[in-house]
Amino acid sequence: MRETIRFRLNGRDTTLETDGTRRLLWVLRNDLGLTGTKFGCGIMRCGACTVLVNGNPVRTCRTPLSSIQGADVLTIEGLANGDDLHPLQEEFADRGAFQCGYCTSGMILEAYSLLQRNPHPTREQIVSGMDRNLCRCGAHKRIVEAIEAAAARL
């Protein structure tokens, strides 16, 4: 069913005339050209498709577009301020907190949300906060270290 969906996307007002049952993941990737959000499992079990909706991490592979009506959506493409990377991005980049990079967008946004809620998490809180995001390359150790380093700067 076609409907008008209005939301803020990476700080910009966005309006789409489309079927509101479509999943946010494919709309971001195919209609809006934001391919930094990745398809991983399709059942909300890996976190590769994570974006922030009103600051909360959401698995876009199952999120109907109609549910973001009026919401504020942040994808990985909207995190840096121009060429100025967010401290999480800098720490991920410089500490090798990625290998293949496919899970990285979701990891960074999940961590961003974690730090919004808890600016100075313990290591245990980082581990439990990130536990639903999968990485197959085994960058976990450095992801935790990058989040700690970013938290110390924020």
Next chain:
Amino acid sequence: MNRNDLGPMAVDRRDFLKFTGGGIAVFVALKDSTLITEAMEQQRGYPEDFNAYLRVAEDGRVTVLSGKIEMGQGVETSMAQMVAEDLRVSLDSIDMIMGDTDRCVWDAGTWGSLTTRVFGPALRAAAAKAREVLLELASERLGAPIAQLQVENGVVTVKGGQGRVSYGELAKGQKIEKTLDHEAVLRSVKEFTVMGTSPKRFDRIEKVTGQAHYAGDIRLPGMLHARLLRPPAHDATLKSVDTSAAEAVPGVTVVNQDGLVAVLHEDREVADRALGLIKADFDVPQPTVDDKTIWDRMLAAAPTGRTTHEAGNLSTGEGACKKVIESTYYDGYVAHAPMEPHTALASAQDDRITAWISTQSPFGDQGRIARALGLDPSKVRIITPYVGGGFGGKSSSGQAMEAARLSWILKKPVQVMWTREEEFFYDTFHSAAVVKVRSGVDGNGKVQLWDYNVYMAGTRGSEVLYDVPNAAVVSHSARDVHPFATGPWRAPGANTNTFARECQIDIMAADAGIDPMEFRLNNATDPRLRSVLEAVAKMADWKPGAAPSGRGLGVACGLDAGTYVAHVAEVTVDKSTGAVHVDRMWCAQEMGIVVNPVGAIMQMEGCITQGLGYALMEHIRFRGGDILDRNFNTYQIPRFSDLPEIETELVPNDDLTPQGGGEPAIVCIGAVIANAIYDACGSRVYTMPFTPESVLAGMKT
């Protein structure tokens, strides 16, 4: 010799020059190397003497072209380091082009930890030769003998004198072609300024900003998303299919041709829904094997084997032992489960086709697609964007064949991105396997007998490794044992073989009442093996004690891709549930000269983490050709909460050229955890993964 005589894969030098314009081209000679051998074996046509290629452009930038691909292992950066070192240019003047079959010379594929070990020396030789050529030109330009010249950051100057010219200026207007031999002088470890350091990775900004492109991120005008009809099981056959309801969906294209049943739409979700409207009837045979009975089938299918190592005499060895210990080890099927599923975009135009593929084997894909479409390979171009993890699983690219066939039929760009369920179903799993070992020690704690039979895992990692006077290693394999595809999985076979060997060593040590570290050192004279064992003992502050000591400490060591590794693990076993958590893991690795220490350590950490999966939780369940685990809801891979504290150390050995780094540190993980479990609670586990139930069962016996 004209191009056709060279075979399909040969690339003419002039094509390279035409392609790249002016500048200095250097071809790498790889006589007698494994790359040549692989090329010959695969009948790809003699690749002349060229495998890699680098170019110094007029603006001074250096382009390195390699058939290798970047899937997270960091070779994009480490290969550039090698070139920067021997060419004497700054790292940021280098551009890498990888895995593009039109631009890079043939390569077998990115696997086996071969990039640095085998391709690296050739690349360095190319860079060194290019440096010599440029110095010759500089000598003429500056009127000074080569011996008086020095070069840094791509600028040649005269020692203690006037005169300065950059590589870019030298390259200007030149079209010089040089064929290399192996005699170019490489810089020594003592001279290194770029190799041996850990510069920031080339891919770091793209990958943290969402700008890195993977195969699924490429967009072409008019691109269609394809979903394909799949059988319910690998051995199922299609009896009938009715696509009429799918065809009725506006904008949907249906293809039903030569076994390929696909629905396509510009919106992937519409294609998803249309696929659900296809009515298909399959014949599914009764399953004859499952994940519980597969090992019996393997033992029955492979009665005789191939002896790969023999020493002394087994009955002599048996006579020298106080006791012979017989064990059987079992390993299940394990998925690769890269976060990026297999993806390809193919675009057919006129008589040519171009495909962007998540692949470890762009040239292999080129040949396969050419054969399937009846094209000359020169009409098929494969481009490899960043690959979202491979681990051996992206070596055969079924998805690319599907995209190519559909695009060829429709003459439109077609993207195939497998769902996670398809990814599991069509994965080329790590093979299930069985290892039977009979071994024993004499009164001095020396291993006297090693009678080793491996079924279906192959020989990688089956070296005895220790000094055993009476030994036989026999490898059994058979065709048509698996109900689905299997293939290389990070250090293929070595995980199984190292598990069996290092557990058996531990069992003998425990039986003899000897500390397992001491037992290993007492049976090993290989200095590289001893160096990693001694290093890891020091890192973990190992205190001697026979197992089971109750401490939960285990040790294991191994050899893979020319690199030695030793691990110590500390585990906690919940004695009421049998659940295991690895608390700490120490790893010492000796890999010869280290090109990029942080990069090497990241691979070690990745290996340890991925190894936790096959050791503790990963095991594909199946019934006949039906795969029961098809997504991350039932197939668990290691998470943050599974991670131990990881400590790594590189044991220096600058006398040896760089060895493999992507796989070695995974081979011991099964054994080191099994040995630590035994030390914690006295439960000896023989089947991977070590489920809580199996650990509990072992505690009761």
